[in-house]
Amino acid sequence: MFPAVVSRGGKIVVSYYTRDYGITSAAPVCNLQTNPVPTGITPVPTSRSVCMDYAATSSTSGFASQLRLSSQSSNPFVQFADGSFIGDYSQIAMGTDGKAHASWTDFRGNPGHTPANQDVLIANFNP
Numbered sequence: 069m070f071p072a073v074v075s076r077g078g079k080i081v082v083s084y085y086t087r088d089y090g091i092t093s094a095a096p097v098c099n100l101q102t103n104p105v106p107t108g109i110t111p112v113p114t115s116r117s118v119c120m121d122y123a124a125t126s127s128t129s130g131f132a133s134q135l136r137l138s139s140q141s142s143n144p145f146v147q148f149a150d151g152s153f154i155g156d157y158s159q160i161a162m163g164t165d166g167k168a169h170a171s172w173t174d175f176r177g178n179p180g181h182t183p184a185n186q187d188v189l190i191a192n193f194n195p
Contacts, residue, residue, distance in 0.1 A: 069120075070154060072170070076162040080127040081195045083137065083160040083170040090119030090141035101145040119143050122172040124160070126195035137191040142175040146185070157188045168195045 071084040090098060098119035100111045119141035125131045144154050160170045174189045 070158045072158050072160040074160045074162045074168065077166065078127075079162070079166065079195060081124055081160055081162060081168045082126070082131070083122065083124040083158065083168075083172070085120045085154065085158070085172070086123045086134070087117075087120050088123070088134065089121040089136055089138075091117050093117045093119045093141045095119065095141065097143050097146075098141060100143065117141070118145060122158075122170065122174070122189075122191075124168065124170055124193070124195065126168075128195055135193060135195075137170055137172070137193070138174060138189070140176060144175055146175040162195075166194065167192055 069085040071082055073080065073082050098117040099114050101114050101118050102111055121136055121138040121141050123134045123136050125134050154173055156173065158172045160168055162168050169190065169192050171188055171190045174187050175185070
């Protein structure tokens with residue numbers, strides 16, 4: 069979902085949201101989605117995880133392997149009733165040193181410090 073692509077020096081890197089890790093998450097927040105009701109937005113329990121992560125793959129592995137960039141799964145329903153308005157801040161760039169620099173919207177907030185909210189996170193890595 070919402071992929072970003074960069075190419076430099078013959079190397080291609082794609083970053084994207086994935087449910088590959090979040091689908092097995094046991095975190096309670098992952099089993100909640102929200103449905104709009106006449107008086108506002110109400111959390112609704114789900115039977116499966118709705119959480120997702122951010123990951124990347126590159127031509128150096130033939131796009132055969134995936135690197136998890138997020139450290140923990142997050143729930144896109146936290147601030148959007150239908151969980152679909154994500155990706156506006158997803159992007160990837162590659163420096164002259166060959167390192168990739170990905171950014172994405174994460175919905176966890178700062179666990180233990182702030183409530184769940186949107187934050188833009190970044191990861192720098194060698195593809």
